[in-house]
Amino acid sequence: MAEPLLRVDNLVRRFGGIIATDHVCxxxxxxxxxxxxxxxxxxxxxxxxxxxxxxxxxxxRIFLGGRDxxxxxxxxxxxLGLARSFQITSLLTDFTAADNVALAAQAHDGRHxxxxxxxxxxxxxxxxxxxxxxxxxxxxxxxxxxVSKLSHGxxxxxxxxxxxxxxxxxxxxxxxxxxxxxxxxxxxxxxxxELRNEVSIVLVEHDMEAVFALADRISVLVYGRxxxxxxxxxxxxxxxxxxxxxxxQHVVVGHG
Ligand SMILES: Nc1ncnc2c1ncn2[C@@H]1O[C@H](COP(=O)(O)OP(=O)(O)OP(=O)(O)O)[C@@H](O)[C@H]1O
Numbered sequence: 001m002a003e004p005l006l007r008v009d010n011l012v013r014r015f016g017g018i019i020a021t022d023h024v025c026x027x028x029x030x031x032x033x034x035x036x037x038x039x040x041x042x043x044x045x046x047x048x049x050x051x052x053x054x055x056x057x058x059x060x061r062i063f064l065g066g067r068d069x070x071x072x073x074x075x076x077x078x079x080l081g082l083a084r085s086f087q088i089t090s091l092l093t094d095f096t097a098a099d100n101v102a103l104a105a106q107a108h109d110g111r112h113x114x115x116x117x118x119x120x121x122x123x124x125x126x127x128x129x130x131x132x133x134x135x136x137x138x139x140x141x142x143x144x145x146x147v148s149k150l151s152h153g154x155x156x157x158x159x160x161x162x163x164x165x166x167x168x169x170x171x172x173x174x175x176x177x178x179x180x181x182x183x184x185x186x187x188x189x190x191x192x193x194e195l196r197n198e199v200s201i202v203l204v205e206h207d208m209e210a211v212f213a214l215a216d217r218i219s220v221l222v223y224g225r226x227x228x229x230x231x232x233x234x235x236x237x238x239x240x241x242x243x244x245x246x247x248x249q250h251v252v253v254g255h256g
Contacts, residue, residue, distance in 0.1 A: 024224070
């Protein structure tokens, strides 16, 4: 079997007496959307933070494209193609949409200094990269609008463009649907479905309609442990998952 793009081997992270990730094993193939679901406090964000390098595991290893990246700092993982979109908005609200994406592209490029952003934002390669990422999320027409003037849904799309500007192999999305209305959620689902062929995605999400519409595979995290991992239909029918999480949630949306 081909080496998965991401392989997580027995990741452990504790906070005092709490085991936030308890020997978590996970693999994500190239081109896959792999959803991580589970109740509040299950350890989803803790897992993502360990993947990005923002939180150190107490045990376990992480491989990207077969390479052990466990000891790599966040910037090095980003350079290798790991990108995270944050649950809490991290956009610069006094800058335009295009500026935010150009800044991300510039930071990833590494050849420019942040101090020269005022000049760099006028540089054509950065502007072009920003424009392309904005077009990719259907925000091209809002490029010159200040972030503070964008709707919540547009800000979420912009976060995605910021992540895409770093040309990732693997996108780690932490609740991209959070706070979106029905129409905005549908737009986001469509957008993520379109990205499927360009980038692999780990999707942490509470919106089960979105998860079951998008995911190729789903892993269920409860109290830090993966209790099930499989195709959406297998997860939907799994008795332990129903007991621990899905319960009466009305998950009727089919995959694809
Ligand atoms: N910095 C921290 N210090 C102490 N405890 C923490 C810290 N971060 C997370 N925890 C604890 O670790 C456990 C897992 O939290 P985490 O935020 O990863 O869960 P989650 O599945 O992402 O939850 P949610 O769905 O609500 O975002 C929880 O019990 C939480 O209280």
